[in-house]
Amino acid sequence: MPSLLILVPLLGIIILNLMFKFTRRRVAFWFAFVLFSIQLAITLLYRQPWYRITEPAFSPFFKVGLSIDSLTFVMLLCIEIVCLASLVVSRYTLIDRDQRFNFINLLIIASVGMNGIVMTRDIFSLYVFLEITAVSSVILIAFRRGKLALEGAFKYIMLSAVATILMLSAIALLLLVSGGTDFQAIHTSIMGFHKSRVIVFAIGIFLTGLFIKAGLVPFHGWLPDAYASAPSAVSVLLAGIITKACGVYTLIRLCTSVFGPSVSLNQVLMLAGTVSIVAGALAALGQQDFKRMLAYSSISQVGYSIVSLGCGTPLGLIGAVFHLFNHAIFKSLLFVNAAAVEERVSTTDMEKMGGLSSKMPVTSATSLIGFLSASGIPPFSGFWSKLIIVIALWQSGNRAYAVIALLAGVLTLAYLLLMQRRVFSGKLREGLQGVREAPFGFCLIALLLAAITVGVGIFFPVAYAVLFEPVRGVLLR
Amino acid sequence: MMLDIVLLMVMVIAAVWSVMARSLLKAAIGLAIVSVIITIFMFKFNASLAGVFELSVCTGLITVIFLSTIGLTKPMTHKQILEFSKDRARRYGLLPVLVVLAGSLAIGLLNVPFGFTLVQKASQADVRTVLWNLRHLDLFGQIIILLAGGFGAVILFKEIKEDEW
Numbered sequence: 106m107p108s109l110l111i112l113v114p115l116l117g118i119i120i121l122n123l124m125f126k127f128t129r130r131r132v133a134f135w136f137a138f139v140l141f142s143i144q145l146a147i148t149l150l151y152r153q154p155w156y157r158i159t160e161p162a163f164s165p166f167f168k169v170g171l172s173i174d175s176l177t178f179v180m181l182l183c184i185e186i187v188c189l190a191s192l193v194v195s196r197y198t199l200i201d202r203d204q205r206f207n208f209i210n211l212l213i214i215a216s217v218g219m220n221g222i223v224m225t226r227d228i229f230s231l232y233v234f235l236e237i238t239a240v241s242s243v244i245l246i247a248f249r250r251g252k253l254a255l256e257g258a259f260k261y262i263m264l265s266a267v268a269t270i271l272m273l274s275a276i277a278l279l280l281l282v283s284g285g286t287d288f289q290a291i292h293t294s295i296m297g298f299h300k301s302r303v304i305v306f307a308i309g310i311f312l313t314g315l316f317i318k319a320g321l322v323p324f325h326g327w328l329p330d331a332y333a334s335a336p337s338a339v340s341v342l343l344a345g346i347i348t349k350a351c352g353v354y355t356l357i358r359l360c361t362s363v364f365g366p367s368v369s370l371n372q373v374l375m376l377a378g379t380v381s382i383v384a385g386a387l388a389a390l391g392q393q394d395f396k397r398m399l400a401y402s403s404i405s406q407v408g409y410s411i412v413s414l415g416c417g418t419p420l421g422l423i424g425a426v427f428h429l430f431n432h433a434i435f436k437s438l439l440f441v442n443a444a445a446v447e448e449r450v451s452t453t454d455m456e457k458m459g460g461l462s463s464k465m466p467v468t469s470a471t472s473l474i475g476f477l478s479a480s481g482i483p484p485f486s487g488f489w490s491k492l493i494i495v496i497a498l499w500q501s502g503n504r505a506y507a508v509i510a511l512l513a514g515v516l517t518l519a520y521l522l523l524m525q526r527r528v529f530s531g532k533l534r535e536g537l538q539g540v541r542e543a544p545f546g547f548c549l550i551a552l553l554l555a556a557i558t559v560g561v562g563i564f565f566p567v568a569y570a571v572l573f574e575p576v577r578g579v580l581l582r
Numbered sequence: 583m584m585l586d587i588v589l590l591m592v593m594v595i596a597a598v599w600s601v602m603a604r605s606l607l608k609a610a611i612g613l614a615i616v617s618v619i620i621t622i623f624m625f626k627f628n629a630s631l632a633g634v635f636e637l638s639v640c641t642g643l644i645t646v647i648f649l650s651t652i653g654l655t656k657p658m659t660h661k662q663i664l665e666f667s668k669d670r671a672r673r674y675g676l677l678p679v680l681v682v683l684a685g686s687l688a689i690g691l692l693n694v695p696f697g698f699t700l701v702q703k704a705s706q707a708d709v710r711t712v713l714w715n716l717r718h719l720d721l722f723g724q725i726i727i728l729l730a731g732g733f734g735a736v737i738l739f740k741e742i743k744e745d746e747w
Contacts, residue, residue: 115726171719207737214730221723233723240727244734 107171109147110181110220114140114213121210130202137192137209144216145185148178170287171224175575179426180223180354182572183433186557187345188216190437193550194444195338197543208248208338215241215342219350228276228363229286235272235318235351239265242347245339246331257334260327268314275311278303288363296365308364312356312373319352321377321411322384325404332400333453337444340396344403345437353410353429360414361422361580371417378412379509381405386516390523394453395446398524399439405517406432406479412506413494419577421497427573428490431478431561435487438475438554442468445543445551446528455524460533464540469529471551476525478558480518486561489569586626593619594685598678604667606655610648617641631709 117140121129129136151173173181191212199205218237225231243265247258280286282304283294298304313324320328328348332340356374364370385405392398410432413424445468446461447453462469478485481492491514498507542548561568593616600612617640624633658666713721 111722118729207733210733211730211737214726214733217726221719225719227719229717230719230723233720233727237723237726237730240730240734244730244737247738250738 106147106151107173107224110144110224111171111217113143113147114217114220118210118213121213130206133202133206133209134192134196137213138189140213141185141189141192141216144220145182145189148173148181148185151178170226171221172226173224174579175572176354176358176426176579177223179430179572179576180350181220183430184216184219184223184346184350186554187342187433187437188212190345190441190550190554191338191342193546194341194441195336196546198337198444198448204248208245208336211241211245212338212342215245215347219346222350223354223358226288226362227286228279228288228291228359231355232269232272232276235355236269238347238351239269242343245342246335248336248339251334253330253334254336257327257330261331264317264324264327268317271310271314271317275307275314278307292363292365295363308370311359312370315352315356315359316377317352318348319356319407319411320348320404321352321407322381322404325381325385328404329397329400332403333394333396337440337447341437341440341444344399344440345433348403348407349429349433353407353425356411357414357422357425357429358579366417368417371415374415375412375503375506376415378408378410378415379506381408382412382510382513383408383516386513386520389520390516393455395455395524395528396440396443396453398455398520399436399443402439402479402517402521403432403436405513406436409491409494409510412510413497415506416497416501416503418497418501419580420493421501422580423573423576424490424493424497426576427493427569428487430572431486431490431558434554434557434561435475435478435485438471438551438558439479441547441551441554442472442475442543445547448547449540449543450537455527458528458534458537459531460529461537461540462529463533464537465529465542467548468543468551469525471555472529473525474555474558476521478562480521481514482518484559484562484565486558486565486568489562489565586623589619589622594681598681601674601677602670604663604670606652607649610645610652613648614641614645617645 117136121133121136124132192209195205195208195212199208215238218234218239218241221234222231222238225234243258243262246261247254276286279291279294282298282301283291285291295304295308317324317327332344335343360370360374382405385401385403385408389398389401389405392401406428410425410428413421413428415421416424443453445465446458449465450458450461452458474485478487481488491510495507495510498504498510543551596612596615596619600609600616603609603612617636621633621637621641624630624636
């Protein structure tokens with residue numbers, strides 16, 4: 106069954122490319138829309154207690170295990186939702202049908218990579234899927250081939266290559282010890298030789314590689330350029346899910362299922378997370394370009410998940426995954442709205458904007474929801490995840506980190522409200538009189554993402570019980 | 583053991599030369615030398631099939647692609663070469679020192695007890711069995727990476743119009 110989430114999109118690419126040139130360019134969008142909807146349906150059906158399906162005949166083909174647990178389920182939901190959002194944005198921002206067709210192919214390939222990352226339980230297969238996602242991401246960043254886009258892609262590919270070397274070296278060292286590459290075998294070996302310096306070194310370089318992928322400070326150099334220079338649809342994908350699946354999810358999975366509990370590891374995670382929270386928020390305050398501001402905000406928000414993971418407690422893990430989900434949704438919402446504004450105003454410079462709420466009321470209102478959720482204001486979803494993170498930090502005795510996380514929330518509120526004021530509030534800036542509301546598709550996807558943000562916040566007990574509380578099961582005892 | 587150390591040193595020198603060389607042609611040759619030495623190590627460790635792949639693909643095919651591409655570029659003038667060399671020396675002048683330091687550190691680490699028992703042999707299976715029977719998914723993944731690379735070539739290497747810059 107999980108193998109369907111790899112095979113369905115691949116089959117989709119083959120069918121799409123086998124069509125006649127004229128037909129495929131016309132139907133590519135709706136074809137991909139149906140494909141992602143099917144993937145979303147497969148994910149949702151998998152969790153229904155009444156739904157039982159026998160393993161398809163081709164499943165034994167995948168001898169390296171793919172499986173879906175509660176953590177994977179949350180990630181798959183994020184992947185499919187964000188891919189759909191990115192697809193809708195591409196419909197309005199990539200007008201040229203050839204360009205959109207190529208984008209859709211790469212989007213599907215990236216989704217295969219991310220689905221694989223979250224479902225595999227083998228460290229080498231994990232590396233292969235990370236590479237699939239990284240290769241498609243580089244091409245997507247450089248998609249328009251402008252100088253800035255190529256520079257962003259170059260930075261990404263160089264740092265990604267460093268991360269790759271570090272992770273591959275770590276895998277080789279871990280293979281030396283365990284003789285296998287599945288998570289369980291490596292975990293057993295690590296527990297047996299946990300004082301070995303070579304194993305500590307292997308875990309250290311693997312973590313460094315993942316910090317680069319997650320864009321944590323001080324390895325964040327590639328992230329603002331990549332987010333800001335990529336086409337809008339790609340920014341949604343990168344900020345919404347790619348860095349989360351490649352960096353944050355992988356960190357969570359490996360720290361909980363492979364590396365196992367460790368005080369020093371937790372300290373490293375909390376320190377890296379806290380530095381990212383503060384540095385990302387401070388850097389966001391000084392930005393003129395709203396895509397760059399959102400990029401720095403992403404660094405800060407990812408820090409919250411990492412610091413929560415560093416607690417090493419079940420509540421900390423739940424907080425990390427809950428905030429990861431919320432961040433994927435509200436950051437996608439904010440990038441969708443950023444794309445809508447860029448589309449209508451033709452700039453991302455906040456100095457040239459102002460008073461857009463009268464012209465773009467839906468975009469303005471949904472942006473405000475995203476901003477408030479990111480800042481941790483009740484009753485939005487971000488409030489609950491940040492509350493859980495602070496409680497987890499406090500309960501685990503890391504009170505200084507809890508206070509820093511709380512204070513950084515004020516910084517977040519400051520820069521996001523500043524952005525809302527500069528872009529949407531005040532008097533309409535000269536030359537923007539002709540601006541209209543974003544196209545219907547943009548508004549629809551923004552409303553849906555805003556509805557998830559509000560819905561998860563209002564129905565927090567249900568969302569917590571169904572989606573996030575079961576995540577504690579992946580934590581090793 | 584002595585031969586191994588000499589080969590490793592030659593490999594490091596060739597790798598540093600690839601980065602420092604003022605000519606792309608020399609850099610490509612430096613990379614080919616690195617690849618040849620890796621091939622020798624693979625044969626020494628009885629990974630002959632991997633050695634054949636390394637020799638044919640990395641040393642052969644990729645070097646030919648590099649040289650063909652370099653052949654299509656416009657050569658630099660003498661003045662440009664001098665400026666380029668200065669820039670290289672400024673950027674990467676410390677690289678050989680770093681390599682020596684990293685090497686010393688690695689040798690130091692070798693003296694540290696590893697603290698674990700090496701698994702005798704990770705897998706007794708033949709490489710064909712590993713690829714086709716045990717690691718289907720990874721092979722599948724490699725094909726998807728190639729597919730992504732194909733789309734990359736279509737998108738990124740399409741002729742660029744002047745106004746696009």
